[in-house]
Amino acid sequence: MTSYFRPSVDAMVGYVPGEQPKPGTNIIKLNTNENPYPPSPDAIAVLRNLDSEWLRRYPDSYANDFRKAVSEVLEIPVDWIIVSNGSDDLLNIVMRACAELGRKVVYPMPTYVLYRTLAQMQPAEYVEIPYPDDYHLPIEELVAANGAVTFVASPNSPSGHAVPVDHLRQLAARLSGVLVVDEAYVDFADETALPLVKEFENVIVIRTLSKGYSLAGLRLGFGIANPQLLSGLFKVKDSYNIDAIACLVGAAAIRDQAYKNECVQKVKASRAKLAVDLKQLGFKLWDSQTNFLLAQPPKGNAEEIYLALKERGILVRYFKHPGLEDKLRITVGTDEQNQILIEMLINLS
Numbered sequence: 001m002t003s004y005f006r007p008s009v010d011a012m013v014g015y016v017p018g019e020q021p022k023p024g025t026n027i028i029k030l031n032t033n034e035n036p037y038p039p040s041p042d043a044i045a046v047l048r049n050l051d052s053e054w055l056r057r058y059p060d061s062y063a064n065d066f067r068k069a070v071s072e073v074l075e076i077p078v079d080w081i082i083v084s085n086g087s088d089d090l091l092n093i094v095m096r097a098c099a100e101l102g103r104k105v106v107y108p109m110p111t112y113v114l115y116r117t118l119a120q121m122q123p124a125e126y127v128e129i130p131y132p133d134d135y136h137l138p139i140e141e142l143v144a145a146n147g148a149v150t151f152v153a154s155p156n157s158p159s160g161h162a163v164p165v166d167h168l169r170q171l172a173a174r175l176s177g178v179l180v181v182d183e184a185y186v187d188f189a190d191e192t193a194l195p196l197v198k199e200f201e202n203v204i205v206i207r208t209l210s211k212g213y214s215l216a217g218l219r220l221g222f223g224i225a226n227p228q229l230l231s232g233l234f235k236v237k238d239s240y241n242i243d244a245i246a247c248l249v250g251a252a253a254i255r256d257q258a259y260k261n262e263c264v265q266k267v268k269a270s271r272a273k274l275a276v277d278l279k280q281l282g283f284k285l286w287d288s289q290t291n292f293l294l295a296q297p298p299k300g301n302a303e304e305i306y307l308a309l310k311e312r313g314i315l316v317r318y319f320k321h322p323g324l325e326d327k328l329r330i331t332v333g334t335d336e337q338n339q340i341l342i343e344m345l346i347n348l349s
């Protein structure tokens with residue numbers, strides 16, 4: 001059949017999301033880094049009491065109710081905040097505003113695969129700089145690649161490591177383009193790059209409610225940067241990218257810091273326990289500041305283990321990408337879920 005698409009669309013593969021079984025399916029889902037605990041009771045109450053008038057009308061294009069909540073919680077002025085339909089939407093908005101052929105996209109690898117997909121869609125040239133084995137940020141190489149936009153996920157997926165803020169600071173100071181710090185996992189980390197948005201006009205920090213706040217299904221993300229940098233992003237976003245429900249529910253969720261912190265503490269404790277148990281089984285692990293562990297099975301037979309677990313009702317993530325074929329990315333579940341995983345791994349070995 002004739003292609004009706006742009007050549008760049010024909011050439012691209014398309015992002016392959018992790019498997020999403022129907023809710024209620026009897027599966028232990030440790031493949032896409034959702035939080036195992038329910039969202040804040042305050043957020044659920046807002047959802048239950050929602051006035052249908054909110055659905056009849058168009059939503060606020062800037063999601064100001066949510067922006068105000070972020071502003072209070074993070075002590076940042078409202079006009080330094082942009083809201084998006086999940087942080088994926090904001091990554092795409094930055095790409096649309098900054099990149100095209102002749103304006104390169106740069107990022108260290110391995111990282112979030114969507115950066116490449118978005119660059120291919122644009123299209124824009126993309127330069128992938130390999131991380132060294134110790135995941136030290138390759139600052140010289142990133143600077144030399146001269147991106148119109150440089151993406152660094154910190155903490156990173158699938159490695160789980162966090163880039164020291166001081167290294168991001170050195171990078172920001174030397175880049176001529178925009179530096180995007182993707183902080184999807186920041187709630188599980190020791191440090192944030194947020195101070196950099198005040199220090200540098202070219203830095204945007206991106207966050208999401210999908211992981212720390214247990215709201216992956218709501219689709220809500222946001223970015224923090226100076227209003228000048230945000231002005232270009234506002235021009236290219238969909239006019240109503242945040243629905244009215246997400247705006248109100250998200251505002252309640254982010255105001256409930258106590259609940260979020262409680263869930264995060266539980267996940268971090270489970271992460272430590274799971275790491276000990278996996279090490280005991282001979283897995284090689286990398287230090288994680290996220291809600292998942294990158295784990296290399298002792299025999300390197302990651303794909304085999306992934307398939308065997310899947311057959312037995314446990315989903316973990318397997319990437320058939322260079323450097324990752326012998327590893328699994330395992331989301332930290334509840335202690336009970338993690339225990340079932342460990343028992344299954346013992347049975348398989």
Ligand SMILES: *Cc1c(COP(=O)(O)O)cnc(C)c1O
Pocket residue numbers: 033085086087088089112153156157182184207208209210216219220221
């Ligand atoms: C999960 C994830 C996101 C996307 O989050 P959404 O807000 O659900 O779109 C962005 N970046 C990284 C590195 C992630 O792992």
